[in-house]
Amino acid sequence: xxxxxxxxYSRDHEWVRVEGSAARIGITDFAQDNxxxxxxxxxxxxxxxxxxxxxxxxxESTKSVSEIFAPIGGAITQVNAALGxxxxxxxxxxxxxxxxxxxxxxxxxxxxxxxxxxxxxxxxGD
Amino acid sequence: xxxxxSPLDAVHRELGARMVPFGGWDMPxxxxxxxxAEHRACRTSAVVFDVSHLGTVRVAGPNAYExxxxxxxxxxxxxxxxxxxxxxLLDDDGSVLDDIIxxxxxxxxxxxxxxxxxxxxVRSALGEETDGFTIADVTxxxxxxxxxxxxxxxxxxxxxxxxxxxxxxxxxxxxxxxxPCVVAGTGYTGEDGVEIAVPVERAADxxxxxxxxxxxxxxxxxxxxxxxxxxLPLHGHELGAGITTLNAGLGWVVSWxxxxxxxxxxxxxxxxxxxxxxxxxIRTEGKRPPRAEMPVLRGGAEVGRVxxxxxxxxxxxxxxxxxxxxxxxxGDAVTLVGRGNELVGTVVDLPFVRSPR
Numbered sequence: 071x072x073x074x075x076x077x078x079y080s081r082d083h084e085w086v087r088v089e090g091s092a093a094r095i096g097i098t099d100f101a102q103d104n105x106x107x108x109x110x111x112x113x114x115x116x117x118x119x120x121x122x123x124x125x126x127x128x129x130e131s132t133k134s135v136s137e138i139f140a141p142i143g144g145a146i147t148q149v150n151a152a153l154g155x156x157x158x159x160x161x162x163x164x165x166x167x168x169x170x171x172x173x174x175x176x177x178x179x180x181x182x183x184x185x186x187x188x189x190x191x192x193x194x195g196d
Numbered sequence: 197x198x199x200x201x202s203p204l205d206a207v208h209r210e211l212g213a214r215m216v217p218f219g220g221w222d223m224p225x226x227x228x229x230x231x232x233a234e235h236r237a238c239r240t241s242a243v244v245f246d247v248s249h250l251g252t253v254r255v256a257g258p259n260a261y262e263x264x265x266x267x268x269x270x271x272x273x274x275x276x277x278x279x280x281x282x283x284x285l286l287d288d289d290g291s292v293l294d295d296i297i298x299x300x301x302x303x304x305x306x307x308x309x310x311x312x313x314x315x316x317x318v319r320s321a322l323g324e325e326t327d328g329f330t331i332a333d334v335t336x337x338x339x340x341x342x343x344x345x346x347x348x349x350x351x352x353x354x355x356x357x358x359x360x361x362x363x364x365x366x367x368x369x370x371x372x373x374x375x376p377c378v379v380a381g382t383g384y385t386g387e388d389g390v391e392i393a394v395p396v397e398r399a400a401d402x403x404x405x406x407x408x409x410x411x412x413x414x415x416x417x418x419x420x421x422x423x424x425x426x427x428l429p430l431h432g433h434e435l436g437a438g439i440t441t442l443n444a445g446l447g448w449v450v451s452w453x454x455x456x457x458x459x460x461x462x463x464x465x466x467x468x469x470x471x472x473x474x475x476x477x478i479r480t481e482g483k484r485p486p487r488a489e490m491p492v493l494r495g496g497a498e499v500g501r502v503x504x505x506x507x508x509x510x511x512x513x514x515x516x517x518x519x520x521x522x523x524x525x526x527g528d529a530v531t532l533v534g535r536g537n538e539l540v541g542t543v544v545d546l547p548f549v550r551s552p553r
Contacts, residue, residue, distance in 0.1 A: 106214075106225070106226065106230065106231055106417065107226075107230045107231045107232040107417075109232075109483050109484075109485060109507040110482075110483045110484040110485065110507070112484070112537070130484060130485050130507075132231045132232065132417055132421060132485070132506060132507060133225070133231070133417055135485075135487065157483065158232075161230070
Protein backbone atom coordinates (compact mmCIF):
# COMPACT_ATOMS: atom_id res chain seq x y z
CA UNK A 71 0.00 0.00 0.00
CA UNK A 72 1.38 3.41 -1.00
CA UNK A 73 1.59 5.78 2.02
CA UNK A 74 3.77 8.82 1.15
CA UNK A 75 6.00 9.96 4.03
CA UNK A 76 5.42 13.69 3.45
CA UNK A 77 1.64 13.65 4.01
CA UNK A 78 -0.61 13.66 7.06
CA TYR A 79 -3.57 11.31 7.42
CA SER A 80 -6.99 11.23 9.06
CA ARG A 81 -8.51 8.17 10.69
CA ASP A 82 -11.19 8.34 7.98
CA HIS A 83 -8.58 7.62 5.26
CA GLU A 84 -8.09 11.10 3.85
CA TRP A 85 -4.62 12.56 3.24
CA VAL A 86 -3.55 16.18 3.79
CA ARG A 87 -0.69 17.96 2.04
CA VAL A 88 0.19 21.25 3.75
CA GLU A 89 0.78 24.01 1.19
CA GLY A 90 1.56 27.23 3.10
CA SER A 91 -1.61 28.23 4.95
CA ALA A 92 -3.72 25.82 2.92
CA ALA A 93 -4.16 22.07 2.82
CA ARG A 94 -4.74 19.89 -0.23
CA ILE A 95 -6.96 16.89 0.48
CA GLY A 96 -7.68 13.54 -1.09
CA ILE A 97 -8.34 9.91 -0.21
CA THR A 98 -5.62 7.36 0.49
CA ASP A 99 -4.50 4.45 -1.65
CA PHE A 100 -6.04 2.16 0.98
CA ALA A 101 -9.36 4.01 0.68
CA GLN A 102 -9.51 3.89 -3.12
CA ASP A 103 -8.56 0.21 -3.12
CA ASN A 104 -11.43 -0.55 -0.76
CA UNK A 105 -13.94 1.59 -2.67
CA UNK A 106 -13.33 -0.18 -5.97
CA UNK A 107 -13.87 1.60 -9.28
CA UNK A 108 -14.93 5.18 -8.53
CA UNK A 109 -17.48 6.52 -11.05
CA UNK A 110 -18.68 9.76 -9.42
CA UNK A 111 -17.41 12.36 -6.96
CA UNK A 112 -19.89 14.83 -5.48
CA UNK A 113 -17.61 17.88 -5.19
CA UNK A 114 -18.30 20.55 -2.55
CA UNK A 115 -18.83 24.19 -3.56
CA UNK A 116 -15.87 26.56 -3.47
CA UNK A 117 -16.35 29.01 -0.59
CA UNK A 118 -18.09 26.51 1.66
CA UNK A 119 -16.72 26.50 5.21
CA UNK A 120 -16.39 23.04 6.76
CA UNK A 121 -15.65 21.86 10.27
CA UNK A 122 -13.08 19.17 10.95
CA UNK A 123 -14.74 15.70 10.65
CA UNK A 124 -17.71 17.15 8.75
CA UNK A 125 -18.94 15.02 5.84
CA UNK A 126 -18.52 17.32 2.86
CA UNK A 127 -18.34 15.08 -0.20
CA UNK A 128 -19.52 11.71 -1.44
CA UNK A 129 -17.61 9.26 -3.55
CA GLU A 130 -19.58 6.65 -5.45
CA SER A 131 -18.09 3.45 -6.80
CA THR A 132 -19.69 0.57 -8.67
CA LYS A 133 -20.16 -1.12 -5.31
CA SER A 134 -21.02 1.59 -2.79
CA VAL A 135 -21.34 5.24 -1.78
CA SER A 136 -18.94 6.62 0.83
CA GLU A 137 -18.80 9.95 2.63
CA ILE A 138 -15.61 11.99 2.68
CA PHE A 139 -14.89 13.79 5.96
CA ALA A 140 -12.95 17.05 6.20
CA PRO A 141 -9.65 16.21 7.92
CA ILE A 142 -9.35 19.86 9.01
CA GLY A 143 -11.71 22.84 9.24
CA GLY A 144 -11.70 25.91 7.01
CA ALA A 145 -12.97 27.45 3.79
CA ILE A 146 -12.80 25.43 0.58
CA THR A 147 -10.78 27.48 -1.92
CA GLN A 148 -10.40 25.01 -4.81
CA VAL A 149 -12.04 21.81 -5.99
CA ASN A 150 -10.64 19.38 -8.55
CA ALA A 151 -12.98 19.98 -11.50
CA ALA A 152 -11.22 17.23 -13.49
CA LEU A 153 -13.02 14.68 -11.31
CA GLY A 154 -16.32 15.67 -12.94
CA UNK A 155 -15.38 13.84 -16.12
CA UNK A 156 -12.70 11.57 -14.72
CA UNK A 157 -13.65 10.30 -11.28
CA UNK A 158 -11.38 7.32 -11.94
CA UNK A 159 -8.40 9.59 -11.13
CA UNK A 160 -9.15 8.75 -7.49
CA UNK A 161 -8.20 5.16 -8.32
CA UNK A 162 -5.32 5.76 -10.71
CA UNK A 163 -3.56 8.61 -8.90
CA UNK A 164 -5.06 9.14 -5.42
CA UNK A 165 -2.18 11.34 -4.14
CA UNK A 166 -1.75 13.33 -7.35
CA UNK A 167 -4.29 14.03 -10.11
CA UNK A 168 -7.00 12.53 -7.90
CA UNK A 169 -6.91 15.28 -5.24
CA UNK A 170 -10.38 16.44 -4.15
CA UNK A 171 -10.10 20.00 -2.79
CA UNK A 172 -7.97 22.65 -1.11
CA UNK A 173 -9.00 24.07 2.27
CA UNK A 174 -7.67 27.31 3.81
CA UNK A 175 -6.74 26.04 7.27
CA UNK A 176 -8.70 27.84 10.01
CA UNK A 177 -6.78 26.43 12.97
CA UNK A 178 -3.24 25.10 12.28
CA UNK A 179 -3.34 23.24 15.62
CA UNK A 180 -5.78 20.77 14.01
CA UNK A 181 -2.96 19.59 11.74
CA UNK A 182 -1.16 18.23 14.80
CA UNK A 183 -4.09 15.91 15.48
CA UNK A 184 -3.57 14.09 12.19
CA UNK A 185 -1.50 10.92 11.83
CA UNK A 186 1.92 10.78 10.19
CA UNK A 187 2.70 8.05 7.65
CA UNK A 188 3.86 5.60 10.34
CA UNK A 189 0.73 6.23 12.39
CA UNK A 190 -1.52 5.70 9.39
CA UNK A 191 0.34 2.56 8.38
CA UNK A 192 -0.31 1.20 11.87
CA UNK A 193 -3.98 2.20 11.65
CA UNK A 194 -4.60 0.15 8.52
CA GLY A 195 -2.39 -2.69 9.69
CA ASP A 196 -0.15 -2.43 6.63
CA UNK B 197 -22.74 -18.67 9.27
CA UNK B 198 -19.64 -20.38 7.92
CA UNK B 199 -18.77 -19.28 4.41
CA UNK B 200 -18.49 -21.88 1.68
CA UNK B 201 -15.50 -21.79 -0.60
CA SER B 202 -15.43 -22.36 -4.35
CA PRO B 203 -13.31 -25.21 -5.74
CA LEU B 204 -11.48 -22.34 -7.50
CA ASP B 205 -10.81 -20.40 -4.29
CA ALA B 206 -7.02 -20.86 -4.43
CA VAL B 207 -6.95 -19.77 -8.08
CA HIS B 208 -8.79 -16.53 -7.21
CA ARG B 209 -6.45 -15.72 -4.32
CA GLU B 210 -3.42 -16.39 -6.49
CA LEU B 211 -4.84 -13.87 -8.98
CA GLY B 212 -5.23 -11.29 -6.20
CA ALA B 213 -9.02 -11.20 -6.36
CA ARG B 214 -10.94 -9.12 -3.82
CA MET B 215 -13.26 -11.65 -2.17
CA VAL B 216 -16.74 -10.92 -0.78
CA PRO B 217 -19.43 -12.99 0.90
CA PHE B 218 -22.33 -13.64 -1.47
CA GLY B 219 -25.25 -15.95 -0.74
CA GLY B 220 -23.20 -17.75 1.91
CA TRP B 221 -20.17 -18.17 -0.38
CA ASP B 222 -16.84 -16.35 -0.42
CA MET B 223 -16.56 -15.26 -4.07
CA PRO B 224 -14.47 -12.85 -6.18
CA UNK B 225 -15.88 -9.30 -6.37
CA UNK B 226 -13.21 -8.26 -8.85
CA UNK B 227 -9.70 -9.09 -9.99
CA UNK B 228 -6.78 -6.71 -10.52
CA UNK B 229 -8.33 -5.14 -13.64
CA UNK B 230 -11.34 -3.89 -11.64
CA UNK B 231 -15.09 -4.05 -12.20
CA UNK B 232 -15.29 -1.48 -15.02
CA ALA B 233 -12.53 -3.09 -17.08
CA GLU B 234 -14.01 -6.55 -16.52
CA HIS B 235 -17.42 -5.28 -17.59
CA ARG B 236 -16.07 -3.74 -20.79
CA ALA B 237 -14.09 -6.89 -21.57
CA CYS B 238 -17.30 -8.93 -21.42
CA ARG B 239 -19.06 -6.52 -23.82
CA THR B 240 -16.16 -6.28 -26.28
CA SER B 241 -14.26 -9.60 -26.03
CA ALA B 242 -14.73 -12.39 -23.48
CA VAL B 243 -14.47 -13.06 -19.75
CA VAL B 244 -14.84 -16.04 -17.40
CA PHE B 245 -16.78 -15.97 -14.13
CA ASP B 246 -16.65 -18.58 -11.38
CA VAL B 247 -20.34 -19.22 -10.68
CA SER B 248 -19.84 -22.32 -8.54
CA HIS B 249 -22.10 -20.69 -5.92
CA LEU B 250 -25.12 -21.47 -8.09
CA GLY B 251 -26.84 -24.64 -6.97
CA THR B 252 -27.17 -27.84 -8.95
CA VAL B 253 -30.02 -30.13 -7.99
CA ARG B 254 -30.09 -33.27 -10.13
CA VAL B 255 -33.63 -34.54 -10.61
CA ALA B 256 -33.86 -37.93 -12.27
CA GLY B 257 -36.08 -40.87 -12.94
CA PRO B 258 -39.65 -41.49 -14.00
CA ASN B 259 -41.98 -38.64 -12.97
CA ALA B 260 -39.12 -36.12 -13.01
CA TYR B 261 -40.79 -34.25 -15.87
CA GLU B 262 -44.20 -34.23 -14.15
CA UNK B 263 -42.74 -33.10 -10.82
CA UNK B 264 -40.93 -30.18 -12.46
CA UNK B 265 -44.03 -29.23 -14.45
CA UNK B 266 -46.06 -29.07 -11.22
CA UNK B 267 -43.40 -27.13 -9.32
CA UNK B 268 -42.27 -24.44 -11.77
CA UNK B 269 -44.04 -21.81 -13.90
CA UNK B 270 -42.63 -22.52 -17.37
CA UNK B 271 -43.62 -25.41 -19.63
CA UNK B 272 -40.99 -28.03 -20.37
CA UNK B 273 -43.32 -29.16 -23.15
CA UNK B 274 -42.00 -26.18 -25.14
CA UNK B 275 -38.49 -27.67 -25.21
CA UNK B 276 -36.91 -31.14 -25.37
CA UNK B 277 -33.93 -33.05 -23.97
CA UNK B 278 -30.69 -31.20 -24.74
CA UNK B 279 -32.27 -27.77 -24.16
CA UNK B 280 -32.35 -25.27 -21.28
CA UNK B 281 -35.23 -23.24 -19.90
CA UNK B 282 -35.56 -20.25 -17.55
CA UNK B 283 -38.36 -20.74 -15.03
CA UNK B 284 -39.67 -19.60 -11.63
CA LEU B 285 -40.51 -21.34 -8.38
CA LEU B 286 -43.42 -19.53 -6.71
CA ASP B 287 -44.88 -19.39 -3.24
CA ASP B 288 -48.63 -19.91 -2.87
CA ASP B 289 -49.14 -16.12 -2.97
CA GLY B 290 -47.26 -15.85 -6.27
CA SER B 291 -44.06 -14.48 -4.72
CA VAL B 292 -41.01 -15.65 -6.65
CA LEU B 293 -39.11 -17.95 -4.27
CA ASP B 294 -36.38 -18.45 -6.84
CA ASP B 295 -35.51 -18.02 -10.47
CA ILE B 296 -34.00 -21.08 -11.99
CA ILE B 297 -32.40 -22.45 -15.13
CA UNK B 298 -33.28 -26.05 -15.94
CA UNK B 299 -30.74 -27.98 -17.99
CA UNK B 300 -32.74 -30.85 -19.55
CA UNK B 301 -29.80 -33.18 -20.06
CA UNK B 302 -31.39 -36.51 -21.01
CA UNK B 303 -34.92 -37.92 -21.24
CA UNK B 304 -35.36 -38.19 -17.48
CA UNK B 305 -32.34 -36.30 -16.12
CA UNK B 306 -32.63 -32.61 -15.27
CA UNK B 307 -30.02 -30.35 -13.66
CA UNK B 308 -32.01 -27.68 -11.84
CA UNK B 309 -29.93 -24.57 -11.12
CA UNK B 310 -31.27 -22.27 -8.41
CA UNK B 311 -29.52 -19.26 -6.87
CA UNK B 312 -26.83 -19.72 -4.24
CA UNK B 313 -28.02 -21.41 -1.04
CA UNK B 314 -31.52 -22.18 -2.31
CA UNK B 315 -31.03 -25.81 -3.18
CA UNK B 316 -33.03 -26.84 -0.09
CA UNK B 317 -36.00 -24.75 -1.27
CA VAL B 318 -35.95 -26.42 -4.67
CA ARG B 319 -35.64 -29.83 -3.12
CA SER B 320 -38.64 -29.41 -0.87
CA ALA B 321 -40.69 -27.99 -3.78
CA LEU B 322 -40.20 -31.22 -5.73
CA GLY B 323 -41.67 -33.50 -3.07
CA GLU B 324 -40.55 -36.88 -1.78
CA GLU B 325 -38.15 -39.21 -3.50
CA THR B 326 -39.78 -42.47 -4.57
CA ASP B 327 -38.63 -45.67 -6.25
CA GLY B 328 -36.36 -44.59 -9.07
CA PHE B 329 -37.16 -40.89 -8.68
CA THR B 330 -34.23 -39.08 -7.11
CA ILE B 331 -33.40 -35.52 -6.09
CA ALA B 332 -29.69 -35.00 -5.41
CA ASP B 333 -27.90 -31.80 -4.43
CA VAL B 334 -24.65 -32.18 -6.41
CA THR B 335 -23.47 -28.58 -5.88
CA UNK B 336 -20.31 -29.60 -4.02
CA UNK B 337 -19.24 -32.04 -6.74
CA UNK B 338 -18.58 -29.48 -9.48
CA UNK B 339 -17.41 -25.98 -10.28
CA UNK B 340 -19.17 -23.87 -12.89
CA UNK B 341 -17.30 -21.53 -15.21
CA UNK B 342 -19.37 -19.00 -17.18
CA UNK B 343 -17.54 -17.86 -20.31
CA UNK B 344 -19.32 -14.84 -21.76
CA UNK B 345 -18.79 -12.22 -24.42
CA UNK B 346 -18.94 -11.68 -28.20
CA UNK B 347 -15.67 -13.56 -28.78
CA UNK B 348 -16.26 -16.22 -26.09
CA UNK B 349 -16.94 -19.05 -28.53
CA UNK B 350 -14.18 -18.07 -30.95
CA UNK B 351 -11.54 -17.92 -28.23
CA UNK B 352 -12.78 -21.01 -26.43
CA UNK B 353 -12.80 -23.09 -29.61
CA UNK B 354 -8.98 -23.02 -29.63
CA UNK B 355 -8.81 -25.08 -26.43
CA UNK B 356 -12.28 -26.56 -25.86
CA UNK B 357 -13.92 -26.85 -29.29
CA UNK B 358 -16.70 -29.20 -28.20
CA UNK B 359 -17.69 -26.87 -25.34
CA UNK B 360 -17.53 -23.84 -27.61
CA UNK B 361 -19.91 -25.52 -30.05
CA UNK B 362 -22.81 -25.95 -27.60
CA UNK B 363 -25.53 -23.66 -28.96
CA UNK B 364 -27.57 -21.02 -27.25
CA UNK B 365 -29.91 -22.55 -24.64
CA UNK B 366 -28.67 -26.03 -25.50
CA UNK B 367 -26.99 -28.40 -23.05
CA UNK B 368 -24.64 -31.30 -23.81
CA UNK B 369 -22.33 -33.78 -22.12
CA UNK B 370 -18.79 -32.87 -23.17
CA UNK B 371 -15.60 -34.73 -22.33
CA UNK B 372 -12.64 -32.51 -21.43
CA UNK B 373 -9.38 -34.50 -21.40
CA UNK B 374 -11.32 -37.60 -20.46
CA UNK B 375 -13.31 -35.89 -17.71
CA PRO B 376 -17.10 -35.82 -18.18
CA CYS B 377 -18.42 -32.24 -18.02
CA VAL B 378 -21.77 -30.63 -18.75
CA VAL B 379 -21.86 -27.55 -20.98
CA ALA B 380 -24.85 -25.24 -21.52
CA GLY B 381 -25.31 -22.22 -23.77
CA THR B 382 -26.59 -20.07 -20.92
CA GLY B 383 -25.44 -17.00 -18.96
CA TYR B 384 -26.43 -13.85 -17.13
CA THR B 385 -24.75 -10.99 -18.96
CA GLY B 386 -26.81 -10.43 -22.11
CA GLU B 387 -23.89 -11.76 -24.14
CA ASP B 388 -23.43 -15.03 -25.98
CA GLY B 389 -21.44 -17.72 -24.20
CA VAL B 390 -21.41 -21.06 -22.42
CA GLU B 391 -21.35 -22.35 -18.87
CA ILE B 392 -19.19 -25.37 -18.08
CA ALA B 393 -19.90 -27.63 -15.10
CA VAL B 394 -16.68 -29.46 -14.34
CA PRO B 395 -15.89 -31.95 -11.53
CA VAL B 396 -14.12 -30.11 -8.68
CA GLU B 397 -10.83 -31.96 -9.09
CA ARG B 398 -10.46 -30.67 -12.66
CA ALA B 399 -11.85 -27.17 -12.08
CA ALA B 400 -8.50 -25.38 -11.83
CA ASP B 401 -7.20 -27.15 -14.97
CA UNK B 402 -10.21 -26.06 -17.01
CA UNK B 403 -9.96 -22.51 -15.60
CA UNK B 404 -6.33 -22.36 -16.79
CA UNK B 405 -7.24 -23.69 -20.23
CA UNK B 406 -9.93 -21.04 -20.55
CA UNK B 407 -7.74 -18.15 -19.40
CA UNK B 408 -4.78 -19.35 -21.51
CA UNK B 409 -6.51 -18.11 -24.68
CA UNK B 410 -7.00 -14.55 -23.46
CA UNK B 411 -10.37 -14.94 -21.74
CA UNK B 412 -9.98 -12.61 -18.73
CA UNK B 413 -11.36 -13.39 -15.26
CA UNK B 414 -14.30 -11.26 -14.08
CA UNK B 415 -15.98 -11.04 -10.67
CA UNK B 416 -19.41 -10.55 -9.17
CA UNK B 417 -19.11 -6.76 -9.44
CA UNK B 418 -19.05 -6.92 -13.23
CA UNK B 419 -21.62 -9.70 -13.25
CA UNK B 420 -24.04 -7.36 -11.47
CA UNK B 421 -23.48 -4.32 -13.72
CA UNK B 422 -23.69 -6.58 -16.80
CA UNK B 423 -26.99 -8.15 -15.78
CA UNK B 424 -28.35 -4.71 -14.91
CA UNK B 425 -27.50 -3.31 -18.34
CA UNK B 426 -29.13 -6.40 -19.85
CA UNK B 427 -32.28 -5.76 -17.76
CA LEU B 428 -32.04 -9.17 -16.08
CA PRO B 429 -33.60 -9.61 -12.63
CA LEU B 430 -31.60 -10.41 -9.49
CA HIS B 431 -33.38 -12.39 -6.79
CA GLY B 432 -33.70 -10.27 -3.66
CA HIS B 433 -34.05 -7.12 -5.80
CA GLU B 434 -36.39 -7.68 -8.76
CA LEU B 435 -37.74 -11.02 -7.51
CA GLY B 436 -38.67 -12.09 -4.01
CA ALA B 437 -41.28 -11.80 -1.28
CA GLY B 438 -44.31 -9.84 -2.48
CA ILE B 439 -43.07 -9.76 -6.08
CA THR B 440 -44.65 -12.10 -8.61
CA THR B 441 -43.36 -13.11 -12.01
CA LEU B 442 -45.91 -10.71 -13.53
CA ASN B 443 -44.77 -7.75 -11.40
CA ALA B 444 -41.27 -8.35 -12.74
CA GLY B 445 -42.57 -8.24 -16.33
CA LEU B 446 -41.65 -11.87 -16.97
CA GLY B 447 -45.03 -13.22 -18.09
CA TRP B 448 -43.28 -15.22 -20.82
CA VAL B 449 -41.86 -17.44 -18.05
CA VAL B 450 -45.39 -18.60 -17.15
CA SER B 451 -47.32 -21.26 -19.05
CA TRP B 452 -51.07 -20.72 -18.76
CA UNK B 453 -51.85 -23.88 -20.70
CA UNK B 454 -49.78 -26.68 -19.14
CA UNK B 455 -52.02 -27.24 -16.12
CA UNK B 456 -51.61 -26.55 -12.39
CA UNK B 457 -48.40 -25.39 -10.72
CA UNK B 458 -47.73 -23.83 -7.35
CA UNK B 459 -48.74 -20.14 -7.23
CA UNK B 460 -50.90 -20.36 -10.35
CA UNK B 461 -54.10 -19.23 -8.58
CA UNK B 462 -52.36 -16.11 -7.26
CA UNK B 463 -51.16 -15.21 -10.76
CA UNK B 464 -54.64 -15.79 -12.20
CA UNK B 465 -56.10 -13.48 -9.55
CA UNK B 466 -53.48 -10.85 -10.33
CA UNK B 467 -54.34 -11.00 -14.02
CA UNK B 468 -57.99 -10.39 -13.12
CA UNK B 469 -57.34 -7.37 -10.93
CA UNK B 470 -54.39 -5.90 -12.87
CA UNK B 471 -50.66 -6.15 -12.30
CA UNK B 472 -49.17 -3.42 -10.11
CA UNK B 473 -46.49 -2.35 -9.47
CA UNK B 474 -44.60 -3.10 -12.67
CA UNK B 475 -40.88 -3.21 -13.37
CA UNK B 476 -39.42 -0.55 -15.67
CA UNK B 477 -36.01 0.70 -16.72
CA ILE B 478 -34.90 4.26 -15.96
CA ARG B 479 -31.92 5.94 -17.54
CA THR B 480 -30.52 8.88 -15.51
CA GLU B 481 -28.43 11.86 -16.56
CA GLY B 482 -24.82 12.02 -15.45
CA LYS B 483 -22.54 9.40 -14.01
CA ARG B 484 -23.93 9.33 -10.48
CA PRO B 485 -25.26 5.82 -9.86
CA PRO B 486 -28.90 5.44 -8.84
CA ARG B 487 -29.24 3.14 -5.84
CA ALA B 488 -31.78 0.61 -4.61
CA GLU B 489 -34.58 2.03 -2.42
CA MET B 490 -34.50 5.50 -4.00
CA PRO B 491 -38.08 6.82 -4.41
CA VAL B 492 -39.18 7.48 -8.01
CA LEU B 493 -41.11 10.72 -8.55
CA ARG B 494 -43.17 11.77 -11.58
CA GLY B 495 -44.53 15.30 -11.59
CA GLY B 496 -43.52 15.59 -7.94
CA ALA B 497 -45.60 12.58 -6.85
CA GLU B 498 -44.02 9.33 -5.73
CA VAL B 499 -44.81 6.55 -8.21
CA GLY B 500 -42.41 3.84 -7.11
CA ARG B 501 -39.01 2.79 -5.87
CA VAL B 502 -35.69 1.68 -7.36
CA UNK B 503 -34.89 -2.04 -6.96
CA UNK B 504 -31.37 -1.97 -8.50
CA UNK B 505 -29.23 0.83 -9.81
CA UNK B 506 -25.67 1.55 -10.84
CA UNK B 507 -23.43 3.30 -13.32
CA UNK B 508 -23.65 1.83 -16.83
CA UNK B 509 -20.13 1.49 -18.25
CA UNK B 510 -21.44 1.14 -21.82
CA UNK B 511 -23.92 4.06 -21.72
CA UNK B 512 -21.74 6.23 -19.41
CA UNK B 513 -24.75 7.24 -17.31
CA UNK B 514 -26.86 5.91 -14.47
CA UNK B 515 -29.34 3.07 -15.02
CA UNK B 516 -31.99 1.72 -12.65
CA UNK B 517 -34.65 -0.93 -12.45
CA UNK B 518 -37.69 0.24 -10.49
CA UNK B 519 -41.12 -0.99 -9.45
CA UNK B 520 -43.64 1.72 -10.35
CA UNK B 521 -47.35 2.38 -10.75
CA UNK B 522 -48.83 0.77 -13.85
CA UNK B 523 -49.57 4.24 -15.26
CA UNK B 524 -45.86 4.91 -15.77
CA UNK B 525 -44.93 4.60 -19.44
CA UNK B 526 -41.83 4.61 -21.62
CA GLY B 527 -40.70 8.19 -22.19
CA ASP B 528 -42.02 9.53 -18.87
CA ALA B 529 -39.74 12.03 -17.15
CA VAL B 530 -38.95 11.00 -13.57
CA THR B 531 -36.62 11.97 -10.75
CA LEU B 532 -34.90 9.61 -8.35
CA VAL B 533 -34.42 11.04 -4.90
CA GLY B 534 -31.28 10.27 -2.94
CA ARG B 535 -29.79 11.73 0.21
CA GLY B 536 -29.61 15.40 -0.61
CA ASN B 537 -29.59 14.91 -4.36
CA GLU B 538 -31.98 14.24 -7.21
CA LEU B 539 -31.22 12.30 -10.36
CA VAL B 540 -33.12 13.31 -13.49
CA GLY B 541 -34.21 10.34 -15.55
CA THR B 542 -36.39 8.94 -18.30
CA VAL B 543 -38.33 5.69 -18.40
CA VAL B 544 -36.88 3.54 -21.20
CA ASP B 545 -37.50 0.13 -22.73
CA LEU B 546 -35.37 -2.78 -21.50
CA PRO B 547 -32.72 -3.94 -21.98
CA PHE B 548 -30.58 -0.83 -21.55
CA VAL B 549 -27.87 -2.48 -23.66
CA ARG B 550 -28.75 -5.00 -26.35
CA SER B 551 -25.88 -7.06 -27.69
CA PRO B 552 -25.94 -8.21 -31.30
CA ARG B 553 -26.07 -11.98 -31.51
